[in-house]
Amino acid sequence: MLSIIPSRFAVAVLFVVSCFVSTAMGTSVGTITLITPIAIPIAAASGYSLPLCIGSVMGGAMFGDNLSFISDTTIAACNGQGCAMKDKFRENFHIALPAALATLVLILVLTLNADVVPAEIPGYHLIQIIPYVLVLVGGIIGINVFVVLLIGIVSGSVIVLATGATGQTGVLAVKALLENMGSGAAGMFETSMVAILVSAICALIREYGGFEALLGWIRKAFRGKRGGQIGMGLLVGAMDIATANNTVAIVMANPIAKEMSEEYGITPRKAASILDTFSCIFQGIIPYGAQMLVAIAAAHELGYQVSAFEIIPNLFYPFLLAVSSFFFIAIDGKKKA
Numbered sequence: 001m002l003s004i005i006p007s008r009f010a011v012a013v014l015f016v017v018s019c020f021v022s023t024a025m026g027t028s029v030g031t032i033t034l035i036t037p038i039a040i041p042i043a044a045a046s047g048y049s050l051p052l053c054i055g056s057v058m059g060g061a062m063f064g065d066n067l068s069f070i071s072d073t074t075i076a077a078c079n080g081q082g083c084a085m086k087d088k089f090r091e092n093f094h095i096a097l098p099a100a101l102a103t104l105v106l107i108l109v110l111t112l113n114a115d116v117v118p119a120e121i122p123g124y125h126l127i128q129i130i131p132y133v134l135v136l137v138g139g140i141i142g143i144n145v146f147v148v149l150l151i152g153i154v155s156g157s158v159i160v161l162a163t164g165a166t167g168q169t170g171v172l173a174v175k176a177l178l179e180n181m182g183s184g185a186a187g188m189f190e191t192s193m194v195a196i197l198v199s200a201i202c203a204l205i206r207e208y209g210g211f212e213a214l215l216g217w218i219r220k221a222f223r224g225k226r227g228g229q230i231g232m233g234l235l236v237g238a239m240d241i242a243t244a245n246n247t248v249a250i251v252m253a254n255p256i257a258k259e260m261s262e263e264y265g266i267t268p269r270k271a272a273s274i275l276d277t278f279s280c281i282f283q284g285i286i287p288y289g290a291q292m293l294v295a296i297a298a299a300h301e302l303g304y305q306v307s308a309f310e311i312i313p314n315l316f317y318p319f320l321l322a323v324s325s326f327f328f329i330a331i332d333g334k335k336k337a
Contacts, residue, residue: 007046011111012104014039015056015317019100022064024132024152026071028283029290031061036298048111050306054295055314056107061291062284062318063100065246066276067092070135070148072247077276080254081261083268091273095328099321106316127163131156153181198251211256218260228264229329232257232271233278244289246279253279270332277325284318 014035022031035057043053065071069085078085131152138148157177160166166176205211214235222231235256240249253275261271283289287308299306 008112009108010042010046011048011053011056012107014042014053015060015104015107018057018060019063020060020136021132022061023068024136025064026068026074026135028058028061028065028280029294031064032057032291032294033298035061036295037302040299040302040304044304049314050299050304051310052107052110052314054299054306055311055316058284058291058295058311059103059315059317062280062321063096065283066280066321067096069138070152071276073250073276073279074272076247076250076254077272080250081258081268081272081275083272087269088272088276091269092277095273095277095324096321099317099324102320102324103317106320127159128165130159157181198248202252202255206255211259214256215259215263219263225264225266226329226332228260228266229270229274229332230326232260232266232274233325233329235260236275236279237282240279240282241286244283244286246283249279249283250275274325277321281318281322281325284321285312285315287312 018031018035021034022028025031036054039053039057040050042048043050065073067089068074069089074085074088078088081088134155135148135152138151143151160177161173164173166173166180168176218228218231218235222228232253236249236253239252240246243249243252257271257275260266261268266274284291286292292308292311295311296306296308
């Protein structure tokens with residue numbers, strides 16, 4: 001895509017591609033790991049600001065993390081609140097889309113008149129996007145998430161072996177493929193263990209009155225349905241700041257949010273949307289989150305130095321998503337939930 005579009009649109013394309021890839025993959029960290037090594041040479045060759053290019057990739061990555069049917073945050077929020085993923089997607093989409101469009105417009109305004117030179121784009125095969133398209137379409141039409149993931153794994157494996165992407169042949173290619181898949185699965189072990197431990201801690205907190213104490217404070221601080229939604233968003237945001245993991249933050253907030261939704265008359269799909277959206281807002285901005293650290297590490301590996309505080313002002317999407325979220329909460333009382 002970058003090879004056929006003029007260089008002055010390169011940053012906007014990085015954002016759009018990151019949105020697509022993260023929605024198809026369901027992981028912001030995976031998207032940043034994949035796209036940032038492409039964004040950095042583009043910034044260096046074209047003259048665009050490195051923090052701007054990285055911030056655009058991170059923003060697009062958080063878009064898909066929030067919306068994807070196979071994202072761990074979507075699964076955690078929907079399971080915790082007892083709603084269908086497609087219902088949560090519909091609720092989320094009308095909040096995320098305006099923020100994404102506003103981000104795209106802002107990037108274009110900042111970059112269209114920039115004095116840049118064409119960037120050299122690494123070689124690629126269009127056939128390699130087929131697994132992403134299959135996963136994205138499967139999620140949208142409502143196929144079971146495990147079936148969608150299996151379709152992505154099988155189609156991706158076939159394409160990797162057929163195109164020789166592993167750099168090996170025969171049995172060695174299969175071995176390299178399985179090693180990469182094993183590495184990816186092992187990366188989820190820590191998150192799985194943390195989620196189990198957090199669930200146990202939450203059960204203890206509930207048993208000894210911790211949830212009631214939190215709910216009592218929230219009732220005093222936030223009144224009415226709109227206040228309840230803001231309180232729910234800030235609750236999961238605070239937990240994300242504490243844990244630096246949006247999935248764990250949702251798992252921790254789920255039981256309290258469930259009681260809040262009953263208390264304030266918030267529908268399950270709305271509660272799931274708020275939990276996922278606000279956790280992604282905070283996770284996308286904090287300087288010590290995995291997304292930020294992976295992006296900085298990718299730049300460092302390629303010989304470039306950039307700090308989190310240089311990137312944060314260029315994280316347009318998370319900030320605009322916060323604006324969009326508060327706007328839709330503000331007008332929620334004027335329409336049927």
